[in-house]
Amino acid sequence: MATVPVGTALPTASPHPDRALDTRPSVRRRRWSRRRAANAVYWGACAAALAGVAAPVVWVLAGVVNSGLRDWHWSVLTTQTVGTGGGLLNAIAGTLVIVVGVAVIVGIVGIAGGIYLAEFCPEGRGGLLRGGSEILSGAPSIVLGYVGYVTLVVRFHWGFSLAAALAVLSVMVVPYVVKATEVSLRSVPTAYRDGSEALGMPSGYALRRVVLRPALPGIVTGLIVAMAIAVGETAPLLYTAGWSNNLPTAHLFHAPIAYLTYPVWTFYNQPYASAHRLAAVAALLLVVLALLMIVVSRIIVAVTQRHSETSSAPH
Amino acid sequence: MTDAVGTHTGTETALRQAEAGPAAGPPREVAFTPAFSCRGVGVGFGAKTVLEGVDLDIAPGTVTALVGPTGCGKTTFLRTLNRLNDRVPGFRRSGTISLVGEDLYDRHMDPLVVRRRVGMLFQRPNPFPLSIHENVIAGVKAHRLAPRSELRSITERSLREVGLWEAVADRLGSSPFRLSGGQQQLLCLARALAVRPDVLLLDEPTSSLDPVSTEAVEDLLRSLVPGLTIVIVTHNLAQARRLADRTVFFHGGRMVETGETAELFENPQQEETRNYVSGRFG
Structure with missing residues (x-):
């Protein structure tokens, strides 16, 4: 592989055959925003899953505690x-x-x-x-x-x-x-x-x-x-x-x-x-x-x- | 210093002789009961034969290094010396090994007593999930070697022996896993020394440590001889040269050559040994 002299800008015009190595700024920006979007989707999914688990627990607990305390007598x-x-x-x-x-x-x-x-x-x-x-x-x-x-x-x-x-x-x-x-x-x-x-x-x-x-x-x-x-x-x-x-x-x-x-x-x-x-x-x-x-x-x-x-x- | 833990007269005598020894006359391993004497030792697991035909005497109060490429059987051999392979499924053994003149695998020989007399240090530090103090005295308590009142002083003595006392004196009750890797290995050494073994087996004891800790452990090991017999497995040939009185070269499940360390490295008799110590394979 040919060496690139220190200080020389990397060639930006020629798309690399291997997409992962394509370093043009436009490509990098697009990739970064896609990654951020994916990240947000997964975080959202995790939060939804947590809510799905926590909500019934809270609901049952609140119901039981509420009705139990209403009728509570020592x-x-x-x-x-x-x-x-x-x-x-x-x-x-x-x-x-x-x-x-x-x-x-x-x-x-x-x-x-x-x-x-x-x-x-x-x-x-x-x-x-x-x-x-x-x-x-x-x-x-x-x-x-x-x-x-x-x-x-x-x-x-x-x-x-x-x-x-x-x-x-x-x-x-x-x-x-x-x-x-x-x-x-x-x-x-x-x-x-x-x-x-x-x-x-x-x-x-x-x-x-x-x-x-x-x-x-x-x-x-x-x-x-x-x-x-x-x-x-x-x-x-x-x-x-x-x-x-x-x-x-x-x-x-x-x-x-x-x-x-x-x-x-x-x-x-x-x-x-x-x-x-x-x-x-x-x-x-x-x-x-x-x-x-x-x-x-x-x-x-x-x-x-x-x-x-x-x-x-x-x- | 009082020996609270009890003694083994056979070894003690041999050690006294060893201390008076070398200047007085013939080579030590001829004049004294060897710490280990192996004759035609073969070891296998199930259908697989790991070692065969090992004839080796290990003189008391010396450091013996076992070297050889990975898979040559040196660790298996080491674990055979304290009967740690006994419970491995399919373990079989031939030939005889004697520990200071007694048959190691005699059916009257209690493996637990063997392991008290033959301590072991592993490749990675393995303190127990107990406090530092409890770690040091774990073996002493297991073998009921000392009354409760003496346990503190045994901890102190053992930790001083390994040079760890100053560092941990104020936190004997806390977890050993807060210590650095080197300190953990020293703690394991203190634990092994606390039961007053005659022999210490070391399975690459410094391979997971940094150079400074390694040097500390090596210095310490040197200082334990000739009060203790040490057998060390190492991949590090420089370590073998620094530490060992004698070096044994294993290859392909056989003991190829044994000799004074300098002799084995400078003037190996076998072609395989020459290739290995000169770095041509391994």
Whole structure:
């Protein structure tokens, strides 16, 4: 290629056969304005997409908060349901018991399952477990509820009970936790595993001390999603937990238990204003509960990740 | 300085001999139990053979450099010396390797103990996502080598050994990922030294560092000998010349030649070695 002497203007008249190398000012200006236009179009599309996601959230939240606050009365937190009126203390307590129960069961089974799949499972066997887990997570919740009703409540004579509710809800959400745990563990850099192995750490110890920590945000997020689903689930509970105007008892079997989604669904279908008010307040409480769980999970993540690679910008 | 971590009498004796050694008489690797003694070592993964027929003695208290073109098996060989290949699928090994006279792959030999005695530093610094203090004592805690009350002083001693103490003394509780790459590698070295290994394996430890950090690491490594036996894999022939007492040249899964570093570079016996050290391939 011929060299152009320093200081010589580049030839502007001859269009280069390769269009990308065509440097005439008119061409460059046209290209620049086209790029700006494309940029504006993509930014517009992004903004529209964001609005499409955010608008329904804002709408639902505003609706729930608005109607919930309108009918809000502090006594809903302290009194139990009477007929279709009264308070929601029994339902709040019941939901908390159910969520904590699910978190414990799913936390143990799901995280252990995820660790097994990611760390210890031989290649062939993993496929079966993963497939089963995926089928489970695809099953409609009302089907699981019905199966729980037919087997646990009726066949095993558990009755409407906490045990039946926990069993069905746990089966329903465990795949989320297994998946979240496995995926987060697999994304932990191999350098951590190499380093801990080269130091002579036993594999279980290395897992607890080094490998699990960077995977924790993903695992906690999975667990919180599972708990949020458990809080918001209605169909399986209608089939297994029943409903009770009383506070939860220590009985696992033959003791129906109240939960917050019941008034939202059932009371709203009643022809009484008091029932509608209770439904709106229950919906508000569900939203607040979900928000609280998100906040707690963020705090857990922030505390455990304070030494992580990504949260520490180089100085 | 008190040794809080415990000792290995075999190596200690060998080291004392080594310190008294060279002036007194015959070449060291003949007179002492080698840190590593390899006989007919072959390594493969599944159907692929990576190394075969390696016969090599590594004298205690020396620096040995493993050089050779990419894919020649030197890193695999290094990882065989602390049994880090054990869990790699399809790993197979033949021949014998002994660590200070004991069969490294004996079924009574605990791989975790082997890795405590044979530390390792990797190509890229890999501090754990723990605080700087927790990083240094990670191995000490894993092996329960010291009571809780001594952990602070072990951290200080180890960080002083690698010359990092002044820089991090006021932020032992903070994240190691705020340190520069060179400092992170020094931290990993402190972590490896904290468990008082007999041998340190280094897999291109300076290839991701800048020249100044590289010099700091090299100076440090030199100062650790003869208290420690060092085996270093390097692509950098100048580094091998600067650091190593002996150099081993690998090519195509075989050990081609070994000798005193100066001898190997100035007067290689094999055609392949001559071509490699003169930069004709590699």
